[in-house]
Amino acid sequence: MIKLIVNADDFGYSAGINYGIIESHLHGIVNSTTMMMNMSGTKHAVALAKQYPTLKVGVHLVLTCGKPLLDNVKTLVDENGNFKSLHYLMKHMDIDLDELEREWTAQMEAIYEAGITPNHFDSHHHVHGWNQLYPVVKRLSDKYNLPVRKPNHSLELPYYSDVFLDSFYGESINETYFHTLKEKVKDGQTVEVMAHPGFVDQEVLTGSSYNVLRAKETYILTHVSLPESVTLK
Secondary structure (H helix, E strand, O other): OEEEEEEEEEEOOOHHHHHHHHHHHHOOOOOEEEEOOOOOOHHHHHHHHHHOOOOEEEEEEOOOOOOOOOOOOHHHEOOOOOEOOHHHHHHOOOOOHHHHHHHHHHHHHHHHHOOOOOOOEEEHHHHHHOHHHHHHHHHHHHHHOOOEOOOOOOOOOOEOOOEEEOOOOHHHOOOOHHHHHHHOOOOOOEEEEEEOOOOOOHHHHHHOOOOHHHHHHHHHHHHOOOOOOEEEO
């Protein structure tokens, strides 16, 4: 039997995304989510997480979206005080790792201070898998005793699953996706499938490059039937 974790990224991005995630949990197969602690919908996500405790919640560490929680992290931000873009960082890795560790620690502390105990963490745009940032990720994993989303290469970390799949995304999403897991995952393994359900509100429409397809994901995740060889973990 394949054990399935369907993790909804971006909890806290906006109310529309928050509601889409909850809908996909209550009436679908989403059983895990990771929360952004620096966005306009974070307080709303915290309230929903407490209202629906059957949804496992982790931290979605942010380096490339919105503003940091701390003020004194000048190498992480642009001239407007926003986090530098993913496009920029992929060309110029000019951030101070001590500043990054302080900011990510603040994001981790924020979820505990909100009254939620996370069960794992990952990151927006998968930056926690970048080799340059590994020392920070390792120290956070050790400090909080939390497993991490498995990156596409091996690092010495406790992982949230045996296999991680990021292919349920974009034009590849369809209602047969979960019936092909047996081709990618061995019997007995735990697989995490990344998902991005959400309802399209103004923040999503104007602020996220991945917008309308979130609604399609929500529909699929609330209507799919899993094969007999797959069970939710």
